Amino acid sequence: DAKTTQPTSMDCAEGRAANLPCNHSTISGNEYVYWYRQIHSQGPQYIIHGLKNNETNEMASLIITEDRKSSTLILPHATLRDTAVYYCIVRVSAAGNKLTFGGGTRVLVKP
């Protein structure tokens, strides 16, 4: 699986959009981009995934650049409950359910 690079930490103001970048410059054509988050003392939680097109669900939006070498997870209106470590993962579908987690971005939402 391709390696990802994320900032170690970032702060965000409550109610504002949080934009989390991820670099995956070695991504292959058949690799998907996934985002998970882990709130303290809980198991990781799936957020969203995409291959080429931008995706949106009730939790977030995923913007993937045209060359697919980077992506941005957008939390449209951050709340205090969004404070967590966010992981960007790239994975081929044939990898089954093996996910390779990096260090993630520690996001602190401040009032």
Added chain:
Amino acid sequence: KAGVTQTPRYLIKTRGQQVTLSCSPISGHRSVSWYQQTPGQGLQFLFEYFSETQRNKGNFPGRFSGRQFSNSRSEMNVSTLELGDSALYLCASSPRTSTNTGELFFGEGSRLTVL
């Protein structure tokens, strides 16, 4: 719908002992994966089971083993415990393997402390 259930939530063992952790997946889910989380190494994949067969294995020594039962429940075992095995062990379930949804449902984990 009940989530992924892991037992026990907390346990303390001493070096050299063995431990068995249990995971009950979401009803209808047939794939179970195990992950180890430590402060130093982060989240690392241990193995995945589907239909009672190990489908994938991470880079861990043979002291780490697992199995899956016909009802999809899974157990993992660590023998001859070492101090470095202290970690949060997470179980995740999914309806199937080799799916491009990549959506895993994680339990809250079993926190193992080895003294």
